[in-house]
Amino acid sequence: GAGVSQSPSNKVTEKGKDVELRCDPISGHTALYWYRQSLGQGLEFLIYFQGNSAPDKSGLPSDRFSAERTGGSVSTLTIQRTQQEDSAVYLCASSSPSGGRYNEQFFGPGTRLTVL
Amino acid sequence: GDSVTQMEGPVTLSEEAFLTINCTYTATGYPSLFWYVQYPGEGLQLLLKATKADDKGSNKGFEATYRKETTSFHLEKGSVQVSDSAVYFCALKSEKLVFGKGTKLTVNP
Numbered sequence: 001g002a003g004v005s006q007s008p009s010n011k012v013t014e015k016g017k018d019v020e021l022r023c024d025p026i027s028g029h030t031a032l033y034w035y036r037q038s039l040g041q042g043l044e045f046l047i048y049f050q051g052n053s054a055p056d057k058s059g060l061p062s063d064r065f066s067a068e069r070t071g072g073s074v075s076t077l078t079i080q081r082t083q084q085e086d087s088a089v090y091l092c093a094s095s096s097p098s099g100g101r102y103n104e105q106f107f108g109p110g111t112r113l114t115v116l
Numbered sequence: 117g118d119s120v121t122q123m124e125g126p127v128t129l130s131e132e133a134f135l136t137i138n139c140t141y142t143a144t145g146y147p148s149l150f151w152y153v154q155y156p157g158e159g160l161q162l163l164l165k166a167t168k169a170d171d172k173g174s175n176k177g178f179e180a181t182y183r184k185e186t187t188s189f190h191l192e193k194g195s196v197q198v199s200d201s202a203v204y205f206c207a208l209k210s211e212k213l214v215f216g217k218g219t220k221l222t223v224n225p
Contacts, residue, residue, distance in 0.1 A: 004159075042217030043160075043205065058213070058214070091160065093213075105213060107160035108134075 004028065004108035006092050009014075012114045013082055021077045021111045025094030033105060034067055034076050037089040046090075070100065083113045089113070118143040120205045122216035127132035129196055129223050137191040137219050139180075148209040149182050149189040151174075152215075154203045163191075163204070195222045 005024045008082040013019050025032050034046040049069045060066070064082075069075040079086055089112050093105040122139040129135060141149065151163040151173070164173030169184035178193045187205060201223045206216040 027210040035215075043215040045212055045214070093160075104162050104165070110149065 004092055004094050004106050006090075006108040006111050008111060009076040009109065010112045010114075012116065013072075014116050015084060016081055018080045019072055019082055019113065020080065021090050021113070023075045023077070023092030023094075023108060025073065025075070025092070026071075026096075026106055029071065029094035029106070030097045031082065031105075032069055033093040033095075034075070034077050035091040035093065036061075037110070041090065045079070077086075079113075082113075084115045087113055087115045118147065118210055118212075118214045119152050120206050120208055120214055120216040122204075122219055124217070125203075125219040125221065127219060127221045131198055131219070131223055131225050132195045133223075134158065135191070135193040135196045135200075135221070137204055137206075137221070138172060139189045139191065139216060141187050141189065141206075141208045143208055143210055147210040149180070150207040150209065150213075151180055151189070152193050152205040153209060154205070154215070154218075156202070169193075196221070198223045198225050 007022045028106045030051045032049045036044045036046055047067045048056040064080045089110040091110045092108045095105045119142045150162045150165045153163045154160050164175040166173040166182035167184050180189050180191045182216045199214045203220045205218045205219045208214050
């Protein structure tokens, strides 16, 4: 079956521009996560959506970052007025409603963002 | 808050060598522990997991044992292959999934 997909796979933008990154989770998965993977910094949690609950935005690094999840499925991560330090790989993951807190997260291939 | 510390890389080994990648954690409560692997050009994949103390996770010849007394979850493999070259991430999950910084492994033929 289809896994988590993300688009675009690569994005190069100029400093100050806005970018939108898209994530299509696995069908039926109610939980969706965004992470940022910077060189030498590991994975940094950004935001978490679970069903119809209010999202956990505690990992967003600044108010330039926002995310939406429409219809409980597709999610868009928006970065406004991009800065060079925003350059990273942005990973999306989803997990199923079953399995409780031990449930596995399935990751997409990521979007590599480069801010010039 | 919860955190994961894993050995810094890069780690370079010859084929058939023994591998250990150390991972220790700090958490309140009783987290689940995971190792994820990221092969070149691919997304993160779950390699193995353990959900309670003394559990051993295993997959593809890799093993890790949940040690509550030492708060550790070290990854081991008895004989690595070139195809094991990847970045390995240790992670814990209580409320959220918290990752270590990753360890890059290169296995030379």
